[in-house]
Amino acid sequence: MKNVLITRIDDRLIHGQVVTAWIKVYPINKILIIDDELSKNQLMLRIYKAAAPAGVEVILMNQMDAAEFLLDEPLKGENIMVLVKVPEVIEMMIEKGLRISKVILGGMGATEKRKRFNRNVSASDDEVASFKRIIEKGIAIIYQLVPNDREVDVKDLL
């Protein structure tokens, strides 16, 4: 299995908190964005590549390819940050065999289907159910915008 340092749910994917905080603190050199819709969009890949700082590779995959990639042999010195928009994708990766102990919850923007969950996180009923299922598997979900912030266990917010 690949060496995944951070797994993060954040529907803005690569943005200020990721670029100025997370990858400064963790030795990340590869960002894997898993999103079926975006993976078809070459323009978006160009945007995300441009947004990542020099020395950090960005790859954009759909869920099937990502699962295969993550279960592959680790490369020496390869430190991956996984970014997804919604918890269901993490669930899928875990089902496919990805072993992680912690998921970081960043932000999920308000939409019509979503209710406010915590600070800048809004979630639909389905998404909350997905949080629960992930936690039931013994994986901690931690709400944390940047590494400097206090860790808030999502279990306590449900």
Added chain:
Amino acid sequence: MTLLQGILLALLYYLGNSTWGLGVGWWTLMRPLVLGFLSGIILGDPTQGAIVGAQINILYLGFIGAGGAVPGDIALAGVVGTAFVISGGVDVNTAMSLAVPVGLLGTVIWVTKLTVNIGNVRMAEKYAAQGDTKKFWIADVVMPQLFLFVVSFIACFVIVYYGVAYISDVLNFLGDNVVGVLSTIGGMLPAVGIALTLKSIFKGESIPMFFLGFMLVQYFHLDMIATGFLSLVLTIIYMQLKNKDEEGGLFSSVGSDMISQEQAAYALLDKKTIKRSWFRWIMFNQANYNYERMQGTGFCHAMLPVIEKLYPNDPQKRAERMKLHMNFFNTEPQWGACIIGLTAALEEKKAQGGEEISDDMITSIKSSLMGPLAGIGDTIDGGVITPLLLTLFIGISQSGNIMGPIGYIVMEACIMWSIYWFSYKLGYEKGSDAIVTLLESGKINKLILGASVMGCMVLGGLVGNFVTLSTALSFDVGGEIPFILQEQLFDVILPGMLPLLLTLLCYWMITKKNISSMKVIALIFIAGLVGGLLGIFA
């Protein structure tokens, strides 16, 4: 302190956090360097104010606040710290120590604001449903700013007016030992601010420049102005050697052939409308910042001139467009301005009958660009340009020169306004391909590299000038005179050895050991307390 001074300081603090800074308040009016100077004017000693503000600002050099995550209320720390010095008779380093808990206290106001403002989204939704572009500002500006005014005015007034009256009594009661320790800690704290800023730029080719800057100040006693100019020249030489074949400015790579399909510039919209939309964006993008939509209502506010122009007699259509643009939105306001421009172009094209432009498409363009542009903007504006300018002008302010804060305001504001304007125009006139091409061109990375190199050098100089720590240890070596560690070792080899080591230690803890900056600050308080009371630190 008179009652009037207390009131004016509280007003100043509100202003620092308010939306009335013409789009650059966040970068100027909120910074302790500026607030120290302005508080100094109110308290009758602008020179001293500039000195205190400069010192306190070092702790918050690399302040970014990405995505609404702020490490402390730097405006409150600036105003209160300055008041402690000028009206409370506290020395600058001690005020620095006291400013830390005050800044932490202030984050409560930030979190409260972002939570309470959600209520205004409901009100804005009501106006949007009616297509009422005239009253929208009540929800987006009046309500949130009224609330912020009341909360910040009261908080700041209580702390400065009553706090300052008692601070000297409290410090007297604690005794010289404790005050001495607080002062030692205050001298050490800038190391944390510098280390936090280095986090973004201290790597690869910039590393030697940091030590060069440090040595210029230590051995050659250059002041920060000289260090600044020298580092500018060296950086230019360095960049020229590095890329001989590159030409053109940052935005020049985007030629007229780059115009994308969604471009419709100035068909239905005129220059005046575009300027109004731009101005509303820079003025109000974070007027109603809140956890639910972040800059959502601010985005809608900026689109109002466009919507009014395109649908003057169709309230239903206006309601539909307003509702769409109230969605969750969050980006770095300067670099992200291109998204507002691009959206204006998309709306124009759609009003012309562009069937292919669906609401889904608009939303997906907005939401996919906002993250990457926030990443780039936070890195450049908050991570490189601002710390660099702050460092230079803090150096000038150190000697009590009020050109420090004034020069900073002018330069910083001009840079930020330019980015706002070029970014908006790029989005409106050239479209999404042009934005992506600019991002890909590599020029941004060069800008970051150049500013990092120069930033490292002036930061090195800052360590020499602002971090103070010396040891009082001496050893009996058998002779008549004991061996005094500071005088006979450090002062001979490198006088600023301890400040340099302290800064590098903080950097190591923050980046390599992943210790949060608050914990590092707490460790410094503990180290200063133990070292000061045991007589290890002088």
